[in-house]
Amino acid sequence: MENDIILLGHGSGGKLSHQLLDELIIPTLSQVAQSEQNDAAVLEGINSERIAFTTDSYVVDPIIFPGGNIGDLAINGTVNDLAMSGARPLAISVGLILEEGLKLTELQEILTAMKAAADKAQVKIVTGDTKVVPRGKGDKIFINTSGIGVFDHELTPAGNAAKPGDKVLINGSVGDHGMAVLASREGLDLQSEIATDSAALNVMVEKLLAEHGAAVHVLRDPTRGGVATTLKEIALQSGVDICLDERALPVNPAVASACAILGLDPLFVANEGKLLAVVDADVATAALATMRGREFGEQAVIIGEVTEVSAGRVMMRTAIGGLRASEMLAGEQLPRIC
Amino acid sequence: MENDIILLGHGSGGKLSHQLLDELIIPTLSQVAQSEQNDAAVLEGINSERIAFTTDSYVVDPIIFPGGNIGDLAINGTVNDLAMSGARPLAISVGLILEEGLKLTELQEILTAMKAAADKAQVKIVTGDTKVVPRGKGDKIFINTSGIGVFDHELTPAGNAAKPGDKVLINGSVGDHGMAVLASREGLDLQSEIATDSAALNVMVEKLLAEHGAAVHVLRDPTRGGVATTLKEIALQSGVDICLDERALPVNPAVASACAILGLDPLFVANEGKLLAVVDADVATAALATMRGREFGEQAVIIGEVTEVSAGRVMMRTAIGGLRASEMLAGEQLPRIC
Numbered sequence: 024m025e026n027d028i029i030l031l032g033h034g035s036g037g038k039l040s041h042q043l044l045d046e047l048i049i050p051t052l053s054q055v056a057q058s059e060q061n062d063a064a065v066l067e068g069i070n071s072e073r074i075a076f077t078t079d080s081y082v083v084d085p086i087i088f089p090g091g092n093i094g095d096l097a098i099n100g101t102v103n104d105l106a107m108s109g110a111r112p113l114a115i116s117v118g119l120i121l122e123e124g125l126k127l128t129e130l131q132e133i134l135t136a137m138k139a140a141a142d143k144a145q146v147k148i149v150t151g152d153t154k155v156v157p158r159g160k161g162d163k164i165f166i167n168t169s170g171i172g173v174f175d176h177e178l179t180p181a182g183n184a185a186k187p188g189d190k191v192l193i194n195g196s197v198g199d200h201g202m203a204v205l206a207s208r209e210g211l212d213l214q215s216e217i218a219t220d221s222a223a224l225n226v227m228v229e230k231l232l233a234e235h236g237a238a239v240h241v242l243r244d245p246t247r248g249g250v251a252t253t254l255k256e257i258a259l260q261s262g263v264d265i266c267l268d269e270r271a272l273p274v275n276p277a278v279a280s281a282c283a284i285l286g287l288d289p290l291f292v293a294n295e296g297k298l299l300a301v302v303d304a305d306v307a308t309a310a311l312a313t314m315r316g317r318e319f320g321e322q323a324v325i326i327g328e329v330t331e332v333s334a335g336r337v338m339m340r341t342a343i344g345g346l347r348a349s350e351m352l353a354g355e356q357l358p359r360i361c
Numbered sequence: 362m363e364n365d366i367i368l369l370g371h372g373s374g375g376k377l378s379h380q381l382l383d384e385l386i387i388p389t390l391s392q393v394a395q396s397e398q399n400d401a402a403v404l405e406g407i408n409s410e411r412i413a414f415t416t417d418s419y420v421v422d423p424i425i426f427p428g429g430n431i432g433d434l435a436i437n438g439t440v441n442d443l444a445m446s447g448a449r450p451l452a453i454s455v456g457l458i459l460e461e462g463l464k465l466t467e468l469q470e471i472l473t474a475m476k477a478a479a480d481k482a483q484v485k486i487v488t489g490d491t492k493v494v495p496r497g498k499g500d501k502i503f504i505n506t507s508g509i510g511v512f513d514h515e516l517t518p519a520g521n522a523a524k525p526g527d528k529v530l531i532n533g534s535v536g537d538h539g540m541a542v543l544a545s546r547e548g549l550d551l552q553s554e555i556a557t558d559s560a561a562l563n564v565m566v567e568k569l570l571a572e573h574g575a576a577v578h579v580l581r582d583p584t585r586g587g588v589a590t591t592l593k594e595i596a597l598q599s600g601v602d603i604c605l606d607e608r609a610l611p612v613n614p615a616v617a618s619a620c621a622i623l624g625l626d627p628l629f630v631a632n633e634g635k636l637l638a639v640v641d642a643d644v645a646t647a648a649l650a651t652m653r654g655r656e657f658g659e660q661a662v663i664i665g666e667v668t669e670v671s672a673g674r675v676m677m678r679t680a681i682g683g684l685r686a687s688e689m690l691a692g693e694q695l696p697r698i699c
Binding site: 026027028029030031032033034040043044047048051052053055063064066068069070072074076077078079080081082084113114116117118119120121122123124125126127128130131134135137138141147148149150151152153154155156157159160161162165167169171173174175358359 | 364365366367368369370371372378381382385386389390391393401402404406407408410412414415416417418419420422451452454455456457458459460461462463464465466468469472473475476479485486487488489490491492493494495497498499500503505507509511512513696697
């Protein structure tokens, strides 16, 4: 590692995050190979029953933003991580770290949003923990949600399962969450307000797996680091090239404008209600129809394909017909968007 | 609630913590009745297989202290919460919230301690998450550990299962962890250094349940709020009176001296390697022998008994023969000891 202290960029989800994980955290704690790293771990319980297990901490600033707050974000994010492993979310834990001085009305609003999000995703909040830190030693509220899921089938979608010929689908526009938080935090005066896309995608995933089964090779939610970083992870884990069609990528006009003004690429901006599905070409059209028939999937499109076995490149076919390589987010683009 | 903001005391584990939980957090999030609140939730997975699930965030200051650091503390604490439900710890998640500027050497030391603690407790770290917050918005490192356990038996030790006649056992001295952290944080110059008692107690619990089965009614680890607060919780949940013998309570001399100087009662000081077992009187002596035969149990003693069905009082028989009521910790005695 080049530096001897933690930098903000270590939390970006991009290159520095991967370096911290690959060089320090994973070698020390768990030795999980990169090709086996997914949004949730899958364990064997008793009688070989599979259990999915995941954790995420939320440190978003501000804690309340257009379309949601840190509470529903924390529930939806963990529900989605379980869903991407193919599991049915069963139970969620909530760990609160409160800063002395947090208003109880804000805490109430956040907890109420958590309960509503859990009810909507049909998952139960079953255990929790609350800690308080002195003023100036935290930032209002941090939330950890961990989740357990169970499997109603034998399928194993995973980041290392993309195959040449597969199509890449996304259920809607990219970059909404990150730009909503950024605009809210920086007080940007945008003509039309951008809202988070935060949503639980477990029902959509259940439908995809029920209807298309083993033809669904990879499911991932492109959060920190955005679509570009998540696709690069999939390309590396599967040892394939992925080619994206820039013209096919849905971006809300307000998000596109804000990104243009700020010099950001929406492909690297976080989403919290999007999934990338890499599916067998034979079912791509049908899978697209499945997604479009569900809430949060009306705008689903095919954005690219897996081209060949390789060292894991992501290529972008640009609007003018050229090809350029897309890499992971380097450094920190938008701190604390989740 | 009397105040409209979060106070440090809301994190004490005592009365204010219970008020925040009972009046805001639990009614909003989960509606778990007080009598059903335990260190871990027990869920039904597929095929009615039971799964234990728990979460804890660690915000201890300082992050490294005599006998341990925030890393092994976080592993042992979550292993113990699973063990107290009677489950065998299977897997742990790690959520790191790092403050920009944290030294990588300190992070390495903490992660190494986590791995060693997990190996010793025979539990795997299987999934994780890392977030970074700007300088001044955190305090070096906060760690959330969540855990999953499975059951190799049909037993259900729980806080609401204490019965009149039962004996109360503890596996050793009280107050070591809280005083070790306090002395380290405040730079107290004690003649003999006090070290944390942080330890994983799952093997001791497995032995207790294997040898004494359903005669083990309650298992709890007296962490924040100490032995007094935990016993009060058990008394309230079970609807019984518990009577403690002050002379039987083991307190290390250095801890007793430090508590005397600072005006603290070791009964309210946190432990991180202690368990309270409420067992049928018929097996009390044998259970004591089981504990004494294990690492971390050599100093086990019987410290009291369950006297009668009541509204949940804890009484202390003092050294001079009197009786006084013991309540939960009120307000904040020692902030950020775990």
